[in-house]
Amino acid sequence: MIRKAVVGACVVAFGGVLSMNLTMSTARAASTAAPQCEINRPIVFSDLNWDSNRFHTALARFIVEKGYGCKTDATPGDTMPLIMALIRGDNDVMMELWEENVKDVWQKAEKQGKVEKVGVNFPDAVQGWFIPKYLAEGKAKGLKSVADLPKYKDLFQDPEEPSKGRFTNCPAGWGCEDVNSKKLKAYGLLKDYTNFRVGTGAALDAAIAGAYKRKKPILFYYWGPTWIMGKYDMVQLQEPKYDPKVWDNLLKNDNAKQACAYPVVAVEVAVSKPFADKAPKIINFLSHYHTNNAMVSRALTYMQENNVSAKDAALHFLKTQQKVWTKWVPADVAKRVESALN
The missing domain is CATH 3.40.190.10 (Periplasmic binding protein-like II)
Incomplete structure (x- = not known):
């Protein structure tokens, strides 16, 4: 009788453990099961x-x-x-x-x-015009702001138009390309610099990385977060302080007479x-x-x-x-x- 009671108790206990394990497995399966998407298309x-x-x-x-x-x-x-x-x-x-x-x-x-x-x-996104740190500490020590750029056009000489420097812009179709083009005009820089629009984002990265590795001069627009800013030391050129009125007029007017720094944006x-x-x-x-x-x-x-x-x-x-x-x-x-x- 005692043996039967023990065996019975073991069976009950085992059954309880099995039941508990099954319940836990079912719960885990339920938590990882694919739900029904609330949209019936991609x-x-x-x-x-x-x-x-x-x-x-x-x-x-x-x-x-x-x-x-x-x-x-x-x-x-x-x-x-x-x-x-x-x-x-x-x-x-x-x-x-x-x-x-x-x-x-x-x-x-x-x-x-x-x-x-x-x-x-x-x-905390940032945008602006940059040069490599090796330039800012070397051949372009005096280049601190966009107002200084005319004096340095020969340093950034455009190989296709040697009398001017080259500003490397975003690809056409990007919002920043339009803004930078308006800035070049508003700052009066088009007489000294060409507005070079790269074909793709990858081409922009390649131009910057290639110049940096060879320690060549390059003046360009860029933004963060990016791997370029994470990997290379760059110096942002100063612009007139961001002013909402100036900024709004710049966006609306192709011939704005004033420009300012990009806002730090969310x-x-x-x-x-x-x-x-x-x-x-x-x-x-x-x-x-x-x-x-x-x-x-x-x-x-x-x-x-x-x-x-x-x-x-x-x-x-x-x-x-x-x-x-x-x-x-x-x-x-x-x-x-x-x-x-x-």
Whole structure:
């Protein structure tokens, strides 16, 4: 009788443990099971053609796909065409809205209820005109501001127009290209400098990196966060202090007589209004998506030095920065993303 009681107790105990294990396994499976996406079509991201946006787009797409069970797609292109696609509702999400560069177009669409900003991606973006530090400490010691540039045009000689210096601008179609072109005119520099527009963001990077490695002179526009700013020592030229009135007139007027420094801006996450209305869970994630200049520059430096894609850099970030990105999403979403990484 005692043996039967013991055996019976063991069976009951084993059954209880088995039942508990099954319950825990079921709970774990439930937490990592793919949920039903709230959008029954691919979510389309704006694949703006510079590295920081490619990184953010790849990072957000992975979380949306693995954490929320959605399909995604991306439309490559320049700033203005993709802004217009967002306004039309052809695209759903833009991970880097540099509003100050497209202010009139964006604010008009926002007032019409076609688009909206849902959060700040990074609050400390910088833009400006730069020269390498080796120039600032060497052949261009006296070059401190844009007002000094006429005296240094021979140092930055344009090989295609030797009587002028060369200013290396953004690709045509980028918002910064238009702003820099207006600045060159407003500062009276077009008589001394050519406005050289590179073909792509990669070509701009190559021109800067190539000059830096050979210790050659180069005058260029750039911004951060970027791997260029993370890897190379650059000096920003002084401009008249940022003035909202001067800035707004510069953006609206092709023949503005005054210009000023770029504002330090918060780069935001933007969406089309119809998408926002249909996808509250994804909007909640995007509204909590927060990084900063230094964090992203490190990710981009990893991407460049290891010669990996934006998606690979995003995966590295997810694996090494859990304390950052797990704050953007609910716990069950974070578990599904972590499961997909393993």
